[in-house]
Amino acid sequence: MARFEWKADLATGDEVVDSQHRQLIEFANRFLEAAQHGREKAILQNSFEMLERYTHEHFRDEERLFRKIGSRRLDDQRTQHAQMRNELKAIRSLWMSNFGFVNEVPRALEAWLETRLLPHFFEHDRRAFEDRRASPPPRK
Ligand SMILES: [Fe+2]
Ligand SMILES: [Fe+2]
DSSP, X not given: OOOOOOOGGGOOSOHHHHHHHHHHHHHHHHHHHHHXXXXXXXXXXXXXXXXXXXXXXXXXXXXXXXXXXXXXXXXXXXXXXXXXHHHHHHHHHHHHHTTSOOTHHHHHHHHHIIIXXXXXXXXIIHHHHHHHHHSOOOOO
């Protein structure tokens, strides 16, 4: 199973957001490694919950920040974050529907990282900060 890496081309230029993105990738890797090593279900669930909780915190912090800097992408971000929260919840629910831990959970999470979260960092989060570079809000 591949380890996900934060790369410089994902950088938004905002220190807090970039460090949260790194932390998200780290939580995801920890879960995937635990799954790969066949850790017990309680440990895996705990690890998945940490990832999910941190994702929610990150989305909330980002939306606050985009509001503060007056990013025109705020609505787009809110919509995308809501979709991704639902997708994570759907991945978690694979547990319930399959009587315990199944390979589908790590597989679905890997696909979600590749096709949803990392592209979101790259395309949407970076773009939301372009507005700040282009037109700084007036000082109060
Ligand atoms: Fe983000
Ligand atoms: Fe975002």
